[in-house]
Amino acid sequence: MSEDNYSLGSRVYRTIRDDILEGKYHSGDELKEKNIGDELGVSRTPVREALRQLELEGLVSIVPNKGAFVIGVSLQDIQDIYEIRALLEGLCAKWAAINISDEQITEMDENLVLSEFHESKGNYEQLVSLDNRFHEIMYEASGSKELKRVLKDYHEYVLRVRKNSLGAAGRAKNSTAEHRKIAEAIKAHDALRAEECARTHIKSTKENMDKMGWENLMN
Amino acid sequence: MSEDNYSLGSRVYRTIRDDILEGKYHSGDELKEKNIGDELGVSRTPVREALRQLELEGLVSIVPNKGAFVIGVSLQDIQDIYEIRALLEGLCAKWAAINISDEQITEMDENLVLSEFHESKGNYEQLVSLDNRFHEIMYEASGSKELKRVLKDYHEYVLRVRKNSLGAAGRAKNSTAEHRKIAEAIKAHDALRAEECARTHIKSTKENMDKMGWENLMN
DNA sequence: TCTTGAATAATTGTATACAATTATACTTGT
DNA sequence: ACAAGTATAATTGTATACAATTATTCAAGA
Numbered sequence: 001m002s003e004d005n006y007s008l009g010s011r012v013y014r015t016i017r018d019d020i021l022e023g024k025y026h027s028g029d030e031l032k033e034k035n036i037g038d039e040l041g042v043s044r045t046p047v048r049e050a051l052r053q054l055e056l057e058g059l060v061s062i063v064p065n066k067g068a069f070v071i072g073v074s075l076q077d078i079q080d081i082y083e084i085r086a087l088l089e090g091l092c093a094k095w096a097a098i099n100i101s102d103e104q105i106t107e108m109d110e111n112l113v114l115s116e117f118h119e120s121k122g123n124y125e126q127l128v129s130l131d132n133r134f135h136e137i138m139y140e141a142s143g144s145k146e147l148k149r150v151l152k153d154y155h156e157y158v159l160r161v162r163k164n165s166l167g168a169a170g171r172a173k174n175s176t177a178e179h180r181k182i183a184e185a186i187k188a189h190d191a192l193r194a195e196e197c198a199r200t201h202i203k204s205t206k207e208n209m210d211k212m213g214w215e216n217l218m219n
Numbered sequence: 220m221s222e223d224n225y226s227l228g229s230r231v232y233r234t235i236r237d238d239i240l241e242g243k244y245h246s247g248d249e250l251k252e253k254n255i256g257d258e259l260g261v262s263r264t265p266v267r268e269a270l271r272q273l274e275l276e277g278l279v280s281i282v283p284n285k286g287a288f289v290i291g292v293s294l295q296d297i298q299d300i301y302e303i304r305a306l307l308e309g310l311c312a313k314w315a316a317i318n319i320s321d322e323q324i325t326e327m328d329e330n331l332v333l334s335e336f337h338e339s340k341g342n343y344e345q346l347v348s349l350d351n352r353f354h355e356i357m358y359e360a361s362g363s364k365e366l367k368r369v370l371k372d373y374h375e376y377v378l379r380v381r382k383n384s385l386g387a388a389g390r391a392k393n394s395t396a397e398h399r400k401i402a403e404a405i406k407a408h409d410a411l412r413a414e415e416c417a418r419t420h421i422k423s424t425k426e427n428m429d430k431m432g433w434e435n436l437m438n
Numbered sequence: 439t440c441t442t443g444a445a446t447a448a449t450t451g452t453a454t455a456c457a458a459t460t461a462t463a464c465t466t467g468t
Numbered sequence: 469a470c471a472a473g474t475a476t477a478a479t480t481g482t483a484t485a486c487a488a489t490t491a492t493t494c495a496a497g498a
Contacts, residue, residue, distance in 0.1 A: 044480090064481085066479085076363075144295075226481070228482090251449075262484070284488080284490065285489090442496085451488075451489090454483100454486095456484095458479100463475085463477085467472090
């Protein structure tokens with residue numbers, strides 16, 4: 001039945017985090033414990049836990065005795081993250097080429113077929129979701145807890161611009177094609193080629209965003 | 220006066236975190252809210268906040284309604300982190316070569332002089348502290364919030380093996396010499412050379428640990 | 439002896455109470 | 469009208485109360 005049995009604290013954390021990453025909150029906004037608690041129907045305790053976690057992540061700044069203020073992910077942060085990801089997704093693909101399981105290869109193949117299908121139909125919403133999953137499979141396949149954690153976070157931090165980027169004509173097709181190249185290299189256990197393809201994929205994503213204009217992607 | 224005016228939650232967080240990173244707690248250890256609170260003289264509330272933060276970091280695993288269990292940083296994690304750091308410290312040095320300020324250059328120079336002094340005296344405790352600071356200056360000089368955050372965390376995560384490594388004869392001298400090379404490249408604003416030197420520095424640190432035997436470094 | 443199950447204790451999850459701090463509104467004097 | 473100072477309200481920080489869940493103990497029966 002997959003009963004969602006998360007604690008209130010986790011639910012509050014995810015809600016606020018999503019709102020920040022989706023751009024619902026803006027940098028400098030104050031997050032008052034009572035307001036959020038009332039909106040979500042919980043007391044201040046789980047809200048505080050969530051805010052403390054968001055502070056650790058750098059998405060929120062807590063000023064003692066004053067309050068919690070949204071930091072969010074700035075344009076500069078996102079550009080930096082793409083440079084970091086270019087290196088780390090490369091490393092991840094390299095390790096995935098060595099460690100990937102047959103089941104993970106199968107899931108990647110299915111992901112690619114679906115991506116190509118939805119790409120041809122112009123279903124951008126599904127493409128974003130499939131893009132999420134493609135990268136997650138690769139993170140998982142790398143076999144590295146730390147690499148998975150940092151890449152998963154960064155992938156989520158750039159969600160907003162990724163959505164806008166994939167929605168633009170042309171980019172989705174290129175992105176899916178690049179995914180296939182990465183997958184082929186990983187399936188062939190060609191670590192160096194996988195690394196290069198993954199690095200190139202992130203670089204070309206960023207270059208596409210340069211062309212589209214970052215201001216348009218941040219709306 | 221620098222009055223340490225942190226909240227209890229922050230203090231508890233740092234205490235538990237240090238204990239985990241120093242190896243005082245071991246993987247699987249249960250962290251009971253009441254015990255920790257009693258030891259530190261605080262109630263459960265700030266302890267819970269700390270545990271939730273540590274969970275986000277991956278240092279602790281929280282099983283709903285059961286408790287918090289230490290995860291820590293495994294040998295495999297540390298080896299992965301060195302590969303990740305090799306890439307990211309390279310990127311960091313590259314950016315530092317572009318963005319470093321005169322004040323930061325001065326602080327780096329002072330750091331190197333002190334390092335060479337304490338290295339010749341065999342003061343390994345000071346060397347660990349100076350090594351911490353050298354890297355922090357570079358993180359700061361990169362001008363990248365995200366890069367700084369991830370590298371700072373990772374540098375702390377490998378504290379235990381770094382201490383043991385620097386304590387061994389020979390390595391401290393090499394490490395300081397490598398720091399100087401990185402600093403020279405950064406000061407010359409030679410981004411590519413800085414990147415290469417920093418990458419090599421981390422690689423050679425890891426190779427040294429390979430030679431020393433990781434088991435000995437994890438005690 | 440081993441298992442089972444109920445009673446009890448311990449622990450976590452959440453809400454609330456209260457103290458400390460900060461922000462706001464109001465009053466008073468110039 | 470404006471400033472300063474004070475009372476009031478709002479907000480955060482921490483502790484505690486209580487409910488829900490899990491762990492432990494112990495007795496009874498096979």
